[in-house]
Amino acid sequence: MGRLLPIAGTVLVLLALLAAPASAQQVGLDDAVRRIALQLQCPVCVGQTVAESNSGLAQDMRAVIRSKLEQGQSEREIMDAFVAAYGESVLSDPPKRGIGLGVWIAPVALLLFGIGVLFVLTRRWSRPTPSAFPPAAAVRTEQALVTDELQRYRDAYER
Amino acid sequence: MGDLGYIALVGALALAVYAAGASLIGAWRLNGPLIASGRNAALGVTVLFTAASFTLLAAFVANDFSLRYVYDNSSRAMPMDMLMPAFYSGQRGSLLFWGWTLSIFTAIVLIQLRKPGAHSVFMPYVIAVLMLIEGFMALLLNVVGSPFERLPFTPPDGVGLNPLLYDEGMKIHPPMLLMGYMAWSVPFAFAVAALATGRLNSEWLRLSRRYALVAWTILGLGNLLGSWWAYRVLGWGGYWGWDPVENVALMPWLAGTAFIHSLQVQERRGMLKAWNVALILLTFYLSIFGTFVVRSGILASVHSFALSQIGPYFLGYLGFLIAGSVALFLWRLPRLREENHLDSAVSREGAFLLNNVLFLAVTFAIFWGTVYPLVAEALSNQKISVGVPYFNQVASPLFGALLLLMGIAPLVPWRKTTRAYLVRQFLPPVGTALLGTVAMLVAGMREPVPLVGFTICLFAGATVVVEFVRGVTARAHATGENLVLAFASLVRRNNRRYGGYTVHLAIALIGAGIVGSQAFQVQAQATLAPGQTMQVGAYSLTAQSLQTFPSAGGRTVEARLLVNGSGEAMRPQRVFFQNFDRQSSTRVAIRSTFREDLYIVLSAWDESGPVPKISIAAYVNPLVSWIWAGGLLFLIGSLAVMWPAPQPSVRTVRAAAPRGALVSA
Numbered sequence: 001m002g003r004l005l006p007i008a009g010t011v012l013v014l015l016a017l018l019a020a021p022a023s024a025q026q027v028g029l030d031d032a033v034r035r036i037a038l039q040l041q042c043p044v045c046v047g048q049t050v051a052e053s054n055s056g057l058a059q060d061m062r063a064v065i066r067s068k069l070e071q072g073q074s075e076r077e078i079m080d081a082f083v084a085a086y087g088e089s090v091l092s093d094p095p096k097r098g099i100g101l102g103v104w105i106a107p108v109a110l111l112l113f114g115i116g117v118l119f120v121l122t123r124r125w126s127r128p129t130p131s132a133f134p135p136a137a138a139v140r141t142e143q144a145l146v147t148d149e150l151q152r153y154r155d156a157y158e159r
Numbered sequence: 160m161g162d163l164g165y166i167a168l169v170g171a172l173a174l175a176v177y178a179a180g181a182s183l184i185g186a187w188r189l190n191g192p193l194i195a196s197g198r199n200a201a202l203g204v205t206v207l208f209t210a211a212s213f214t215l216l217a218a219f220v221a222n223d224f225s226l227r228y229v230y231d232n233s234s235r236a237m238p239m240d241m242l243m244p245a246f247y248s249g250q251r252g253s254l255l256f257w258g259w260t261l262s263i264f265t266a267i268v269l270i271q272l273r274k275p276g277a278h279s280v281f282m283p284y285v286i287a288v289l290m291l292i293e294g295f296m297a298l299l300l301n302v303v304g305s306p307f308e309r310l311p312f313t314p315p316d317g318v319g320l321n322p323l324l325y326d327e328g329m330k331i332h333p334p335m336l337l338m339g340y341m342a343w344s345v346p347f348a349f350a351v352a353a354l355a356t357g358r359l360n361s362e363w364l365r366l367s368r369r370y371a372l373v374a375w376t377i378l379g380l381g382n383l384l385g386s387w388w389a390y391r392v393l394g395w396g397g398y399w400g401w402d403p404v405e406n407v408a409l410m411p412w413l414a415g416t417a418f419i420h421s422l423q424v425q426e427r428r429g430m431l432k433a434w435n436v437a438l439i440l441l442t443f444y445l446s447i448f449g450t451f452v453v454r455s456g457i458l459a460s461v462h463s464f465a466l467s468q469i470g471p472y473f474l475g476y477l478g479f480l481i482a483g484s485v486a487l488f489l490w491r492l493p494r495l496r497e498e499n500h501l502d503s504a505v506s507r508e509g510a511f512l513l514n515n516v517l518f519l520a521v522t523f524a525i526f527w528g529t530v531y532p533l534v535a536e537a538l539s540n541q542k543i544s545v546g547v548p549y550f551n552q553v554a555s556p557l558f559g560a561l562l563l564l565m566g567i568a569p570l571v572p573w574r575k576t577t578r579a580y581l582v583r584q585f586l587p588p589v590g591t592a593l594l595g596t597v598a599m600l601v602a603g604m605r606e607p608v609p610l611v612g613f614t615i616c617l618f619a620g621a622t623v624v625v626e627f628v629r630g631v632t633a634r635a636h637a638t639g640e641n642l643v644l645a646f647a648s649l650v651r652r653n654n655r656r657y658g659g660y661t662v663h664l665a666i667a668l669i670g671a672g673i674v675g676s677q678a679f680q681v682q683a684q685a686t687l688a689p690g691q692t693m694q695v696g697a698y699s700l701t702a703q704s705l706q707t708f709p710s711a712g713g714r715t716v717e718a719r720l721l722v723n724g725s726g727e728a729m730r731p732q733r734v735f736f737q738n739f740d741r742q743s744s745t746r747v748a749i750r751s752t753f754r755e756d757l758y759i760v761l762s763a764w765d766e767s768g769p770v771p772k773i774s775i776a777a778y779v780n781p782l783v784s785w786i787w788a789g790g791l792l793f794l795i796g797s798l799a800v801m802w803p804a805p806q807p808s809v810r811t812v813r814a815a816a817p818r819g820a821l822v823s824a
Contacts, residue, residue, distance in 0.1 A: 052395035092546025107524035114516035
C-alpha cells in the first residue's frame with residue numbers, strides 16, 4: 001500500500017508553512033499548490049499523487065512547488081521543471097501524445113465499437129425473420145401468441 | 160504443530176487432483192460410484208483446508224515463532240482480536256484463506272444440491288472445475304511458499320503485524336474482497352459445466368445466478384468496506400484513489416453487474432445465451448486477475464513481477480483457465496446460436512443491452528488504465544503514469560451514463576411500448592429531477608459537473624421511489640391491504656424486483672455522495688502552536704495541545720483541536736507500534752454529519768521548541784456519509800434479491816386489474 005511512508009523532510013514543509021503569512025493570499029497559494037500537486041504522481045508511491053501522499057518526497061515536492069510559486073513561477077514552468085527532473089512518468093495525467101495517447105484512445109474506441117455492434121444487432125434482430133418453413137412458422141406464431149399473452153398477464157400482475 | 164498443516168496441504172492437493180479426475184472420468188463413463196467418490200473427495204478437501212487453516216490459527220495463538228509466517232506477521236504483544244488479520248495479512252496466509260473459503264463454499268454448494276435433480280448432470284463437472292481451482296491454490300501453498308515453512312531457529316518474538324492493519328476495517332474488508340474474488344468460481348464452474356455437457360438452457364443460469372448474487376454482494380461490500388477503511392486510516396482525505404489494488408477489485412464487480420442484468424434478458428426472452436456465458440467467464444478471469452495483482456505486486460512495475468515468485472504460476476494458470484474455457488466456449492458456440500428477436504430498441508431488452516455495453520466499456524477503461532504503464536513500458540521502454548485524472552475523466556462520463564440508464568430502464572417495459580405510456584411513466588421522475596435542478600440553481604450552484612451529476616442521481620432515485628409508490632398503491636387498491644402491509648407483501652412477493660430497486664436507490668445515494676465530495680471538498684493545511692487558529696471551510700480549528708502516551712502495542716501521539724471555539728474537541732492521532740518505529744498508523748479525527756464530514760489529520764509535529772508545533776491537514780468532505788448509508792442500503796437490497804422466493808401457490812386474481820396494467824403489453 002505504501003501510503004504511509006516515513007515522515008521525513010517534514011521540516012521543509014514546516015519552514016515553508018511558517019514563512020507563509022496566514023492570510024487570504026495563503027489560501028490562494030494553498031489551492032495553487034494543491035492544484036499542481038494533484039497533477040504530479042508521487043514517484044515513490046503506488047497510485048498516489050503528490051497532493052495526497054504523506055511520503056517525505058511528496059512533502060518535499062509540495063514545499064518546492066510552494067517556494068517556486070512564491071518566486072512567481074507559473075504553473076507551466078513548475079510542471080516543466082518536474083518533468084525535466086523526473087521524466088514524464090511524474091505526470092499523473094498521461095500526455096495525450098506519443099505512447100501516452102494509447103491509454104486514451106482504446107476505451108473510446110471500444111465504446112464506439114460496442115455502440116456500433118449494438119446498433120447493428122438491434123437492426124438485425126428487429127427485422128421480422130422470413131421463414132422458409134410455413135408450418136414451423138405457424139407453430140411459432142402460436143407459441144409467440146401464448147408468450148405474449150403470458151407476458152401481458154405477468155406485466156399486469158406485477159405492475 | 161506446523162507439520163500437521165504441511166500434511167493437510169499436501170493431502171488437499173492430492174485429494175483435489177483425485178476429486179477432479181474421478182468426477183471427470185465418472186461423468187464420461189457414467190460411473191455412479193466414481194462420481195460419488197469424487198464428490199466425497201471434494202468434501203475431504205474442505206476438511207483438509209479447514210485443518211490447515213486451524214493449524215495456522217493455532218500457531219498464531221500459541222505464538223509459535225518457529226514458523227516463518229507467524230514470525231513475520233505477529234508478535235507476543237499482538238492483541239487476540241487481530242488474529243484473523245494476522246492470518247490473511249501475508250501472501251501465503253491470504254492464499255490459504257482464499258482456498259479455504261472456496262472449499263467451504265464448495266461444500267455448501269454440494270450440500271445444497273445433494274438431492275438428485277436437473278442439476279445432477281452438471282455436478283461432476285462443477286466439482287472438477289472447483290477442484291482444479293482449489294488444487295491450484297494447494298499447489299501454490301505447497302510448492303511456492305508454505306505458510307508452515309520453518310525457520311532454522313525459534314526467535315523469541317515475532318516482527319509484528321503491519322501497523323496499517325491495526326484497524327477495525329482490516330478485520331472485515333480484506334476477507335470480504337478475497338471471498339468476493341473466490342466466490343465467482345462457483346458460477347464459473349456452472350458455466351463450464353453447462354458448456355461441457357452441452358446443456359445450455361436456463362438451468363445452469365438459474366443455478367449460477369444464485370451464487371453469482373452472493374459473490375456480487377460480497378465483492379460489492381468488500382469494495383465499499385475497503386474505501387471506508389482507506390478513508391478512515393490512510394488519511395489523505397479521500398476514499399477512492401484509483402490505486403491498482405482498488406481497480407482490480409472493482410473490475411470483476413462491474414463485469415458481474417453486467418452479468419446479473421443481462422441474465423434477466425435470457426430468463427425473460429431466451430436471448431443472449433452465448434453472451435451470458437461469456438460474461439461469467441470474463442468476470443471469473445477478472446477475479447483471478449484481481450487475486451493475482453493483489454498478491455504479486457505486478458502492477459508496481461514489470462520488474463517486480465520478475466521478482467514475485469508466484470507471478471509466473473498465476474499467469475500460467477490464468478492462461479490455462481482462459482484457453483480451456485474459451486476453447487470449450489467456441490466448441491459449443493453452434494449450440495448457443497439463439498433466436499434473437501427484438502420488438503423494439505426502446506424496450507427493457509434494449510436498455511439491458513446498452514447497460515452491458517456501458518459496463519464493459521467502463522470495466523475496460525479501468526483495466527486499460529491500470530495495466531497501461533506496463534504496456535507502455537513493454538512497447539516503448541518509456542515510463543508513464545496513469546493516475547487519478549485519467550480515471551476520473553474516462554470513468555465519470557460512463558458512470559454518469561449508467562446512472563442515467565438506471566433511472567430510465569425500470570420505466571421502459573419489456574418488448575415494446577407506446578409513446579403515451581412512456582410519457583406517463585417518465586413524467587414524475589423527470590419532473591422531480593428538473594425541480595431539483597432548479598432548486599440547486601436557486602441555491603447558487605453554478606458548476607456544471609455537480610449540477611448534472613446531482614440531477615442524474617435525483618432522477619435515478621426518483622424512478623425507484625415512483626416505482627415503489629406505484630407498486631404499493633396498485634397493490635393496496637387491488638387487495639384492500641393498508642399501505643404498510645401492501646408494501647411488505649409487495650416486496651415479499653416480488654423480492655427480486657424491489658430488492659433490485661433498493662440496490663438502485665443505494666447506487667443513486669452513493670453516486671450523490673461521490674459527486675458532492677469530489678466537487679466540493681475543501682482542504683487546508685497549517686502549522687499551529689497552541690492557541691493558534693486555522694480555517695477550513697466554515698470551521699475554525701484552534702490548536703490546544705500535543706501529548707504522547709503509551710497505548711496497546713506501542714505509543715500514541717495525539718493533538719487536540721477545538722472546533723469553532725466551542726467545547727467540542729477533535730483528536731487526530733498517530734500510533735506507533737513496536738518494531739515499526741519509522742512507520743506510524745494515522746488515526747484521522749472525523750466529525751461526520753448528514754451534510755459533511757470534518758476530517759482532521761495530524762501530518763507532523765515538532766516538539767523541539769519551547770512550545771510544540773503541530774502540522775494539520777484539514778478537509779471538509781461533503782456528503783461522504785451518504786456513501787456509507789448507500790452501502791448499508793446496498794446490503795439490504797442485495798439480501799432482499801437473494802431471499803428465497805415464496806413457494807408458488809395458487810393465487811386468486813381479482814377481476815379488477817391494477818391501473819395501467821394493459822398498456823404495457
